[in-house]
Amino acid sequence: MRSTARVLVYSDDASTREQVRLAAGRRPAADLPPVEFVECATLPAVLSELDSGGIDVCVLDGEAVPAGGMGVCRQIKDEIFRCPPVLLLMGRPQDAWLATWSRADAAVTLPVDPVEFADALAALVRSRLSSAA
Numbered sequence: 001m002r003s004t005a006r007v008l009v010y011s012d013d014a015s016t017r018e019q020v021r022l023a024a025g026r027r028p029a030a031d032l033p034p035v036e037f038v039e040c041a042t043l044p045a046v047l048s049e050l051d052s053g054g055i056d057v058c059v060l061d062g063e064a065v066p067a068g069g070m071g072v073c074r075q076i077k078d079e080i081f082r083c084p085p086v087l088l089l090m091g092r093p094q095d096a097w098l099a100t101w102s103r104a105d106a107a108v109t110l111p112v113d114p115v116e117f118a119d120a121l122a123a124l125v126r127s128r129l130s131s132a133a
Contacts, residue, residue, distance in 0.1 A: 011061035
């Protein structure tokens, strides 16, 4: 098992990034390695981190301003070779169709529900680590 799973968290709102960190805890599931968070508040920072490599999962805030997570998701799915799976944070459950349009691998609503979020994140980390093996 790897020593850590790197999770990029994009939101212009520091409290949303904190919700994500708290919901995931040290590890989203017992069978996974501890999570190392890489926080980004801007689109250029997200693109820079993804270009550097080593990100296992992206968590993108669909409500971020000025670049919303849904548009960012669609952009990175088009531009990043072997793009990591994306967990999208949506403002409303009715926005699920937009999550599909953006090609997100999973979506949860804000405010973050710790159990729902940890389950979704764990599934994406598992899929990424198994495909990397």
